Amino acid sequence: MKKQTAQLLCCWIPLKKTRKRAIASLKEFNWNKIKSNYKKYNHYYEDFLKHKIQEKSVLIAEPNNYHGEIIPGFVKYWQDLGYHVDVLMRIGNYEENPFALFGKEELPDIYPLQKWRIISILKNQIIKQYDFTFISSFDYQETKERYFDYLGYEPQSRYGCFGIYHNCQNIVPYKEQEKYLGKRLFVLNEFPLAEGKAKLLCPIYFGKRENHSKSDKTQFVMIGRLSPNTRNCNQLIDSIEKLISEGIDNFEVKVIGSGGMEIPEHLKKHIKKLGRLNFKDMYQNCMESDFLLALLDPESPQQESYKKGTTTGSKQLSLGLATPMLIEKTFADVYGFSEKDSIIYQGNKLYEAMKKAIEMDKKNYAEMIKNLELHQDKVYKKSLRNLSETIQAIREGK
Numbered sequence: 484m485k486k487q488t489a490q491l492l493c494c495w496i497p498l499k500k501t502r503k504r505a506i507a508s509l510k511e512f513n514w515n516k517i518k519s520n521y522k523k524y525n526h527y528y529e530d531f532l533k534h535k536i537q538e539k540s541v542l543i544a545e546p547n548n549y550h551g552e553i554i555p556g557f558v559k560y561w562q563d564l565g566y567h568v569d570v571l572m573r574i575g576n577y578e579e580n581p582f583a584l585f586g587k588e589e590l591p592d593i594y595p596l597q598k599w600r601i602i603s604i605l606k607n608q609i610i611k612q613y614d615f616t617f618i619s620s621f622d623y624q625e626t627k628e629r630y631f632d633y634l635g636y637e638p639q640s641r642y643g644c645f646g647i648y649h650n651c652q653n654i655v656p657y658k659e660q661e662k663y664l665g666k667r668l669f670v671l672n673e674f675p676l677a678e679g680k681a682k683l684l685c686p687i688y689f690g691k692r693e694n695h696s697k698s699d700k701t702q703f704v705m706i707g708r709l710s711p712n713t714r715n716c717n718q719l720i721d722s723i724e725k726l727i728s729e730g731i732d733n734f735e736v737k738v739i740g741s742g743g744m745e746i747p748e749h750l751k752k753h754i755k756k757l758g759r760l761n762f763k764d765m766y767q768n769c770m771e772s773d774f775l776l777a778l779l780d781p782e783s784p785q786q787e788s789y790k791k792g793t794t795t796g797s798k799q800l801s802l803g804l805a806t807p808m809l810i811e812k813t814f815a816d817v818y819g820f821s822e823k824d825s826i827i828y829q830g831n832k833l834y835e836a837m838k839k840a841i842e843m844d845k846k847n848y849a850e851m852i853k854n855l856e857l858h859q860d861k862v863y864k865k866s867l868r869n870l871s872e873t874i875q876a877i878r879e880g881k
Contacts, residue, residue, distance in 0.1 A: 520574050527594045536612040537567040544571040545619045546630055551576035556686020557619055558591045560870050571601045583763035584690025605638045613640040621646030622653040629657040642877050651677040652792035671794035682869040685862050687803035693770045697848035701734040701841045704772035709742030715780035716744045722834040734841050774840050775806045781813040790817055802859040807851050809836045824855040
C-alpha cells in the first residue's frame, strides 16, 4: 500500500504515536502476500514455541525487513563465545538468504516469521529460558523509535537484553534508559557520540569467503540504495566519462541495489546495472570485484549522518569480504581506513582514485588485501572482546 494512502486512512487517529505505527503497518499491507506467507511460514512460529532451548543460549531478533547482512556477523560473535544461537528474522530477510556463505556446521537455528509473530514471541514466557536476548536493530526504522518503546515491554531473558544502535545520533532523542547506557548497547562504528554510551560490535563475518587476486580488467562494484541520501551516482558517471576520454577503458563497474540511476547509452558497456540481488549473488559479485565504491560525498548535507552516527554497509562488506574500498578521506578517517588498506581520495576526486585502482599492479594489490585482513582482524577481536566483557559484567551484576 502506498504511503499516501496509508496516511489518508489513518488521519483520523488522534494520538501521533499510534497513528505513526498504523501507517507503518498499512504501508506494507498486502493481503495476498500475507496469506501466502502464513501458509508457508506459520509453522515456524509453532516450531519455535515447541523447541527445546539449549543451555547457554542467546536469541537474536532482527525486527526490520532489511539489515539482513548484519545478522551472520552477530551470530558468529556469540558462537565464538560458546553460545547456541536462535534467530528470529523477518520473512523478507530470510528469503534473501544472508547466511548463504555459512557452512552447515555454522548455521544457527533460524525462524523466519511475520512481524507480529516476532512481537508475540518476544513477549512469551519462553524467553526466560534464554541467557540473553540480542536486538540487532534497537532503533526501529518503521516507526522511528526505540524498539522496546514500540513493543511496550522488554523481553524477559535470564540476564536481560542487549541492543545495537544503527545510528548513535538516536540514543539521546530516543531517551535511552540508564540501565542500557554504557552497559548493554553496541554500535557499528566508534563515533564520538557513542563514547560512554555504546561499544563497538561490528558484524564483519559473512561466512567462508574466496581469495581474490586483481583482475586484468579492473572490476569495481557499488552496493546499496541508489539515492542522493546514500550515494553520489553523478560523481561516478562523471569519473567514468573522464577515464574514457583519456583512453582508459580496461574496467567495468557493477551497480547493485534498488533505486534509479540513469546510465548514458555510450557508457553501458562499462556499467553493468544488476538491480537488487539476493545475498548469495551480492556476496559473490563483491568477492569477484577488485574494489568497492563507497560513493560517499563529503559535500552532501544528506550524507552528514555517515560522518556522525550512521555506518555505511560498505564498511562491513569491505572488511568482511576483503574487498578494498575507494572512499573519500573524511569518511575513511571516521571508519578507520587508511591508504594501506583502501584507496583514499579527497573531496570529489573519484576519477583519480579509479585511475589509481586501474593502474595498480597485482603485487601492490595483494599487499593492500593483506593490510585489509589485518584491519579486519583488529576490528573483529575488539568487537568480540567488547561483547565478552559486557556479558561478564552483566553476569557478575556490575
